[in-house]
Each structure stands twice: as structure tokens, then as C-alpha cells.
Amino acid sequence: MNLPSQADPKPLPPVRCLVIQLARLGDTIQSLMALRAAKQLYPSLEIHFLARERFAVAAKRVPWIQKVISFPADQILGPILLGDKNAPESLGDLARWIAPLVKDPWDVVVNWTFSEASSYLTALIPSRVKLGYTRRRDSSFSGADGWSHFIQAIVQGKVNQNIHLTDILTTQLLTALQIHFGEPTGDGNSTVTSKTFFSLALNESELETVIQGESKSWISIQLGAGQATKAWDAENWAKLIQHILKRNPEHSIYLLGGKEDEEKANLILREVDGDANVVSLVGKTGYDLWTSVVARSQWLFAADTAAIHLASVLGVRVFNISVGPVRYFETGPYGNGHYVIAPAHICEACNRESLHLNEHTCRTDISAEAAYATWAYAAKEWAHRRMVSLETHFSELGWSDKLNSIRIFRSRIRNSSDGGGVQYEPQLKKPLSMEEWTGMVMGHMARAWYCGWLPPIGKEITREAISPQLIQKLREISESTQVLSKICLQASQTAKALNQRGSALKSEKVMGLRDRTEIQELGKTLTELEGLMERVTNTHPPLKGFSQMSKVLMHHLQGTQLSDLGKETAESYKQLNEGIQLFKQWIQSTLDIAKPVAVKSATISTFEKEIST
Amino acid sequence: MATFTDRLMGEVIENPEGQERDVELLLNRLLHCLVDEVKQHTATQGSTSHSFENSAKGEILGGDIK
Numbered sequence: 001m002n003l004p005s006q007a008d009p010k011p012l013p014p015v016r017c018l019v020i021q022l023a024r025l026g027d028t029i030q031s032l033m034a035l036r037a038a039k040q041l042y043p044s045l046e047i048h049f050l051a052r053e054r055f056a057v058a059a060k061r062v063p064w065i066q067k068v069i070s071f072p073a074d075q076i077l078g079p080i081l082l083g084d085k086n087a088p089e090s091l092g093d094l095a096r097w098i099a100p101l102v103k104d105p106w107d108v109v110v111n112w113t114f115s116e117a118s119s120y121l122t123a124l125i126p127s128r129v130k131l132g133y134t135r136r137r138d139s140s141f142s143g144a145d146g147w148s149h150f151i152q153a154i155v156q157g158k159v160n161q162n163i164h165l166t167d168i169l170t171t172q173l174l175t176a177l178q179i180h181f182g183e184p185t186g187d188g189n190s191t192v193t194s195k196t197f198f199s200l201a202l203n204e205s206e207l208e209t210v211i212q213g214e215s216k217s218w219i220s221i222q223l224g225a226g227q228a229t230k231a232w233d234a235e236n237w238a239k240l241i242q243h244i245l246k247r248n249p250e251h252s253i254y255l256l257g258g259k260e261d262e263e264k265a266n267l268i269l270r271e272v273d274g275d276a277n278v279v280s281l282v283g284k285t286g287y288d289l290w291t292s293v294v295a296r297s298q299w300l301f302a303a304d305t306a307a308i309h310l311a312s313v314l315g316v317r318v319f320n321i322s323v324g325p326v327r328y329f330e331t332g333p334y335g336n337g338h339y340v341i342a343p344a345h346i347c348e349a350c351n352r353e354s355l356h357l358n359e360h361t362c363r364t365d366i367s368a369e370a371a372y373a374t375w376a377y378a379a380k381e382w383a384h385r386r387m388v389s390l391e392t393h394f395s396e397l398g399w400s401d402k403l404n405s406i407r408i409f410r411s412r413i414r415n416s417s418d419g420g421g422v423q424y425e426p427q428l429k430k431p432l433s434m435e436e437w438t439g440m441v442m443g444h445m446a447r448a449w450y451c452g453w454l455p456p457i458g459k460e461i462t463r464e465a466i467s468p469q470l471i472q473k474l475r476e477i478s479e480s481t482q483v484l485s486k487i488c489l490q491a492s493q494t495a496k497a498l499n500q501r502g503s504a505l506k507s508e509k510v511m512g513l514r515d516r517t518e519i520q521e522l523g524k525t526l527t528e529l530e531g532l533m534e535r536v537t538n539t540h541p542p543l544k545g546f547s548q549m550s551k552v553l554m555h556h557l558q559g560t561q562l563s564d565l566g567k568e569t570a571e572s573y574k575q576l577n578e579g580i581q582l583f584k585q586w587i588q589s590t591l592d593i594a595k596p597v598a599v600k601s602a603t604i605s606t607f608e609k610e611i612s613t
Numbered sequence: 614m615a616t617f618t619d620r621l622m623g624e625v626i627e628n629p630e631g632q633e634r635d636v637e638l639l640l641n642r643l644l645h646c647l648v649d650e651v652k653q654h655t656a657t658q659g660s661t662s663h664s665f666e667n668s669a670k671g672e673i674l675g676g677d678i679k
Contacts, residue, residue: 073651117646123639139642
């Protein structure tokens with residue numbers, strides 16, 4: 001009989017955790033992936049998952065979720081939208097739905113929706129610990145933790161950063177659990193992804209009627225996307241399928257999608273002339289069948305859809321065609337060995353988030369030939385072991401010209417000693433853009449702010465990737481980072497003075513004229529410095545993150561006394577200045593990598609050798 | 614003991630931190646925001662759900678800092 005040793009940690013009491021995810025299916029699956037990691041490390045977590053009725057099915061198929069709570073949007077919001085009920089009448093319906101959620105206090109409420117509506121819902125629910133967006137006692141907005149500030153200022157503020165959302169959610173929750181509930185007791189080394197991530201209630205005979213030819217190597221293609229501007233054209237999919245079937249007869253194709261994708265599927269079936277190796281399941285799959293088909297596939301091809309997250313969680317390799325206004329480094333496929341093909345440049349319509357399809361010139365950048373060549377390379381990795389370059393591979397196919405308008409990335413999970421998380425490694429020798437460089441720096445900064453430790457600076461930059469244009473831009477903003485740093489230092493000192501003045505006051509309501517004038521002057525100085533920071537960052541868009549972060553931090557100052565606010569303001573500017581110092585170090589490190597290195601020529605070496613002999 | 618819904622109109626609910634909240638106000642704002650989200654998404658994307666890309670940022674970064 002094995003008795004537990006005295007060193008064995010005591011099992012933690014159950015931690016009741018409510019996760020609010022009112023976003024779409026892709027966000028739901030990413031949340032489930034983050035929760036899987038937390039559940040493995042904290043087996044005592046009792047997870048209750050709140051989702052919209054339409055997307056709750058994914059959580060319902062996860063066996064370690066204690067309870068799934070559906071938000072009946074149609075039932076509560078439908079009558080208002082149809083004019084059958086007014087808002088006061090529907091308020092009672094909403095209150096009755098919320099009543100069980102607020103009955104007993106929770107240990108943790110995690111709001112991963114990051115929306116205004118969800119912040120009010122989170123505020124209503126009593127809990128010991130809250131993460132994500134909520135409301136203060138006076139109903140003003142509040143990001144409950146540092147990562148929420150980062151999401152608000154940087155991720156939703158459209159500043160480039162390279163930490164995947166799944167990693168942000170995981171780190172946010174694990175950090176809070178460690179602070180409030182102690183060290184993890186579970187195994188952190190087991191894999192999160194698995195073919196059996198979901199327990200599906202699917203009739204085998206139903207599955208067999210659609211899964212034909214078990215011995216075939218299947219590729220599933222999800223045709224649609226979250227929005228039209230992010231979808232790849234049906235003509236392109238058809239051409240890609242023709243290239244695959246012509247050169248790889250062992251493969252067959254499943255077309256997947258909702259009813260809205262039926263027109264696309266029909267066009268593809270016409271283009272491939274009714275080839276028996278192409279089977280359309282578009283509009284015919286519920287969640288279980290959809291998941292089963294993806295799980296049985298060797299590859300999933302898709303644009304920016306929930307399917308890439310589904311395949312990631314199931315451990316199926318993803319070939320992600322990333323067109324339109326997509327930030328693949330935040331929401332791309334998660335895991336090792338996925339491929340992302342994206343336009344070489346962000347088009348003007350993507351920058352202003354136009355919803356007009358024809359304005360997105362980036363949509364024509366990825367050709368069917370480029371997509372085929374990239375996938376063929378990825379699918380044969382076991383043979384060439386990536387010893388052959390993608391450029392050579394394209395050249396052998398006679399499609400080198402197709403490389404000009406694209407970028408290709410391969411996903412990799414970093415070692416924990418390098419910071420962990422997924423990264424997308426460029427596979428083509430192309431210069432690093434300013435946007436990519438900024439993304440690396442902002443990601444690094446977030447780790448410094450919220451994880452408390454740092455991997456080495458510039459480790460993921462190679463000398464070849466640094467172009468003269470990048471060097472020029474870095475030199476241009478270098479001086480502005482010095483100015484920003486001075487602004488933060490001065491603001492921090494001013495805020496400290498405000499703290500000291502406030503602490504010395506007997507009353508904040510009744511004070512001498514001199515005290516009042518001095519406090520007003522200090523406040524005025526802070527306002528001017530804030531305005532100056534705004535002007536500097538407006539001149540250099542890569543620095544925009546600092547002024548946005550400053551606004552969010554200033555909004556979240558806590559305390560009612562002048563002295564508290566002064567102290568918190570000083571701390572906020574100190575945090576910003578730490579970030580600016582990192583930014584400066586990145587500039588210097590990149591410029592150092594780009595410096596010419598003296599190389600001994602062969603002639604000199606031979607000459608030296610002759611002399612020494 | 615009055616239930617949550619009984620206490621709804623004009624009542625307050627107390628949470629463990631001892632803070633009192635005006636339930637009616639929060640519920641009203643929640644309902645309005647949910648309806649607005651549906652209207653906004655139906656108008657732009659034909660979808661009734663929310664995504665990461667839309668947020669409360671306008672409230673903070675748009676200058677309404679109070």
C-alpha cells in the first residue's frame with residue numbers, strides 16, 4: 001500500500017471558476033485550449049463555461065468542463081429586435097437568466113470576451129477574483145488585471161504584438177491562479193492538443209456514411225471565413241484542388257462549410273468536373289460530424305475561421321491561407337508544424353479595415369500555385385527535412401515569380417527557456433518589416449511587464465532580415481524614444497511630488513492657497529507631459545502603443561486620495577519607462593546585429609599561414 | 614428572503630468585497646449593449662455574435678476617460 005509521503009502537497013480544495021466567453025466559436029475553442037492547460041496544472045479547478053447558445057456546443061463536448069451555461073440570445077434579445085417587447089419588459093427575462101449565476105459567490109470569474117456588454121455581466125457576478133473586463137462600483141469601465149490592460153491598449157488598439165491570444169489567456173489565468181491559489185499540483189508537461197479533446201456523441205453509422213475510403217489521405221477544406229474579406233475565392237480553392245489531385249492521387253478532399261458556403265462548393269464541384277475524390281459536406285455537418293471529419297483528416301486548409309482552432313486543438317496540421325485584415329500571429333493555428341501563407345504587404349484596405357471586398361488588393365496576392373507549392377513542401381517535410389529551401393522548391397516547379405507577393409511562416413512552440421508560446425518562423429528570406437519588428441518588441445515588453453522575466457533581446461532576428469529601410473526607420477525613431485523616456489521620468493517625478501504634497505495635507509478639501517496653487521501646477525505639468533507624449537507617438541506610429549498604454553493605465557489608477565493617485569501615477573510612468581528602455585535596447589541590438597563584420601579574406605589567411613610557417 | 618429577481622427594480626446586491634452595486638443600472642446597460650452588438654454585427658457582417666476585434670476600446674481610447 002502506498003501511503004502519501006509528508007512531502008506530498010495536499011490537494012487543493014475545489015476552485016469554482018466561471019469563464020465568460022460570449023464571442024464566436026474560434027474564440028471559444030481558443031479559450032478551451034487555454035483552460036485545458038490550466039486544468040492540467042490545477043486539477044482542483046471546477047470550470048463552468050458561459051457561451052452563446054449558438055457556440056456552446058464546443059464546450060458541451062469537453063468532459064472536464066463541470067457545467068456549460070448557454071446565453072439564450074434569441075430568447076432574450078429576439079423579442080426586442082423584432083419589436084415584440086420593449087427593453088424594460090425584457091429586463092426581467094435577463095434578470096431571471098442571471099439569477100443562478102449570482103446566487104453563490106465564485107472563487108474566480110474570468111471574462112475572456114473583452115467586450116463592453118460582458119464587462120457589465122462580470123460586474124454583476126460576485127467573485128473573490130476577477131479577470132478581464134468588468135465595471136467599478138460607479139459603473140465605469142475596469143480591466144481587472146495587467147493582461148486586460150494590454151489587450152485593451154495594444155491588441156484591441158491595433159498595435160502590433162506577437163503573442164498568440166491562446167498564450168495570453170493561458171498566462172493570464174495561470175498567473176492569477178498561482179497568486180491566489182498557490183503553486184500548481186498537476187502535470188504541466190502533458191500535451192494540450194489531442195484527437196480526443198472532445199467527447200463526441202456521434203453515431204458511428206452516421207459517420208461511415210460520409211467518411212468514404214478509410215485508406216485515403218484526406219484533406220479538409222473549410223471554405224468560408226469569419227467575414228467575407230478574410231475568405232479566399234472559390235476559384236482559387238478549385239485550382240488548388242486540381243493541382244493537388246493531379247500530382248497527389250492518393251489524396252481526397254472534403255469541402256466543409258455552412259449553408260452560406262454552398263454556392264462556393266457548387267462552383268468548386270463544377271470546376272473539378274465532378275471528380276469523385278472531392279466530397280462536399282458543406283451545409284451538412286453539425287458540430288460532432290464537423291469535428292470528426294477534421295479529426296480524421298491529415299490536413300485542414302482554411303482562411304481565418306474557427307476551423308483552424310478546431311484542427312489545432314485536435315492536433316491536425318493546418319495550412320492557413322491568411323488573406324484580408326487578419327493578425328495571424330495573434331489568432332493563427334496553434335502548435336508545431338502548421339503553415340501560414342500571407343500576402344507580402346498589408347493592403348491599404350486592410351489598414352482601414354474596409355468591408356468592401358473589391359478594395360482588398362491583398363486578396364489576389366496568394367495564387368493557387370503558390371498555395372499548392374507551399375503545401376507540397378510542407379507535406380514532404382519528412383523527406384527533405386527542410387534541407388531544401390522553399391525558394392529552390394518553387395524554382396523546381398517553375399513558379400519562382402509567385403513568391404514575390406507572399407510571405408510564408410511555419411509555427412513552432414518555443415522552449416520554455418525562450419519564453420514559451422507559439423511563434424511563426426519566416427520561411428522565405430525576406431526583410432523584416434517595421435510592423436513585424438514592432439510586434440516582436442511589444443510581445444517582449446508584455447512578457448517583461450506581466451511575466452517578470454525576459455528571454456534574450458533580438459534572439460529571433462537574423463542579420464539577413466535587417467534591411468537598410470528598417471535601419472533607417474529605427475534610427476528615425478531612436479531619438480523619439482529618448483524624448484519619450486525623458487517625458488516618463490519627468491512625469492514620474494511630478495507624480496511623486498503630487499504624492500508627497502497630498503500626504504502632507506491635513507485635508508484635501510480645505511487647504512492653504514499656496515498648497516492649492518502648487519498642486520494645480522503639478523497637475524497642469526502632468527497634463528502637458530501627457531499631451532507631449534501623444535504628439536511624439538503620433539509622429540512615429542511604432543510608438544503608438546505607449547500613449548495608448550498610458551491612457552489605459554491612467555484610467556485604471558486606484559484610490560480616492562490625492563496621495564494615492566500621485567503614487568499610482570508615478571508607478572504607471574515607471575512601468576511605461578521600463579517598456580521604453582526595452583524598446584531602446586531592441587533598437588540598439590538590431591543596429592548592432594546589422595553592423596558589418598570584418599571577415600578575413602582567403603588571401604590574407606593564406607598569407608598569414610605562409611608567414612607563420 | 615427576497616430572491617434576486619424580487620430585489621431587481623431599484624434594489625442593490627452586495628458582493629463579497631462588501632461593494633454595493635445598482636443591479637438595475639448594470640442590467641440595463643448589459644441589455645442595451647447586447648442589443649447594440651447584434652444590430653452592429655447584423656449591419657456589418659450579417660452575424661449576431663461578437664468577436665475580439667470589437668471591444669470597449671472606444672469608450673476608453675475614444676477619449677471618454679472619467
